Amino acid sequence: MLNRRDFGLGLAALGISGGLPAIAQNVRVMRLANTAAVNDPQQCFVTAGQHPRLNFYKPNGVDPEYVNMSSMTQALQSLRAGHVEFGPAVPGILLPAMAKDPSLDLVSVYKWLPGNANTVVVKPTSPIKSVADLAGKRIGVRSQGDSGVVVLKAMLAELGLKDDKCEYIAIGDGAPAGAAIDADRVDAMVAFDTATARIELVGTPLRYVPLTPKFAQLGSGWLCVPRKLLKEDRKSLVALFQGIAKSTIFSNANLDAAIDLHWAVYPESKPKSRSLDEARKELNFILKDRKNSWMRRPADPDQRMGASSLAEWKANVDLAAESSRNPRLAEELGDPNRLFTNELIDDINAFDKQAVVGMAKSFKL
Known part of the structure; x- marks a missing residue:
């Protein structure tokens, strides 16, 4: 069975992958470097919103696509080469890489995992x-x-x-x-x-x-983009991360439904050797802690989905300096404000969060 990624690769072989989605649907595909190497329902915080019943992305002109990666190093290389539009930012890996190579001009725009997972x-x-x-x-x-x-x-x-x-x-x-x-x-x-x-x-x-x-006390997951893309296509990035914010809130409020929506969008990820009920029970166990780490801590002073703070990025720099044994890391990186931005956050959060929660709690596929 062809999955969404296989289909895209097949079109690429025909030389038409770049034009078809934009012409037929006026949708920009935003490729995500997936360092988990497999697209399974633990990623429903992104994928649930792709289902037509929720439709959190396409009406705003974007659609995420997972591109499997074997490591963070491969993800950074793919971001640099423009093979993907966004990817995970692990400060302990990203910051020393940026200091070593200033041409790796990435900026973290959305904190997808505020809790430490x-x-x-x-x-x-x-x-x-x-x-x-x-x-x-x-x-x-x-x-x-x-x-x-x-x-x-x-x-x-x-x-x-x-x-x-x-x-x-x-x-x-x-x-x-x-x-x-x-x-x-x-x-x-x-x-x-x-x-x-x-x-x-x-x-x-x-x-x-x-x-x-x-x-x-630190968050454990950010998503970064090339700074050039942030300047050139702010509208698509706001649409992308607002869709992720909505999907995250929905998935936290109704994990079973989010898992089912993921399977509906990516049927190749359904279990082959056990029932969906058994698989759903397993996934609930796997995501029992993660689903809460998707959300802001109650004590967080900034409750906006995706927001970062200068204090935490300074702490990230300090920890990365210690772990990489480079006492000059902060100096080499320069102003820590350039490592992240909240400039998209207000627009990303311009939706009714309680309406999404209500939708999730009453949802049946």
């Missing part, structure tokens, strides 16, 4: 009680390009510790990762909450180690 997990019987205990240990990560490496570096640096004796071991996802933890091939794993929930789902018991205090 990073986790540190160990076997229940592990002697490890805190992040400080991870210095010099074997650390499991999804892949060598995964952000878990930078996350641990940042937290150890916050504690005044180094990771120079840590060994980072790629253990993958799900059952293989669980087997590596259970068989003591690694002492701990650092990964996003959805990845560690998948390990628990296959039957591997885990114990969660608290994040370090300073790091725990």
Whole structure:
């Protein structure tokens, strides 16, 4: 079965992919660098709004498209080359890359994950009680390009510790990762909450180690765009991120419906070996923490969807400087205001959020 991405690639081979959507639908396809490498319902905070019953994107002239990537490094290369229009911004990876290469002119425009969704997990019987205990240990990560490496570096640096004796071991996802933890091939794993929930789902018991205090207060997910695109097509970016904001609010209020909408838009992502009810139950478990991290914390002084603050980006720079062992990083980056912008945020939030919540709570596909 051809999926949406396969169809686009097929049109590209015919030399008509650039013109067809714009002419037929007057819609600009906005390609997203998807570092999860697979488009599944955990991305319903974006994809739910693509369904015609919600239609959060196309009436405003845009439509997101997932382009799978193997790592953050590949995503940055794709953003630089113009192969995608937007992608994830992991400060610990992005900021040192921008300092090293000033031509990598990206700006973070939308915070999609205000809560900190990073986790540190160990076997229940592990002697490890805190992040400080991870210095010099074997650390499991999804892949060598995964952000878990930078996350641990940042937290150890916050504690005044180094990771120079840590060994980072790629253990993958799900059952293989669980087997590596259970068989003591690694002492701990650092990964996003959805990845560690998948390990628990296959039957591997885990114990969660608290994040370090300073790091725990930071958001964990931004979306960035080339600065050139921000200048040239502000209207499309507002439409794109407003659609994401609406989809996020809808998905948080009615996760089951959002999962079903994702499957309807991307039928190739439906489970092949189990029922939809079983898969939906699993996804609810995987997203049990993530769905709340999509939303602003109640104590956040700025409740606008997607908004960032100068204080948190200064903190991101400090942590990135520590984790990359570059005390001159802030100087090399220059004014931290150039790393992010809230200039789209008021327009993105110019919709009735409670109406979206009401729609979600009464929605049936």
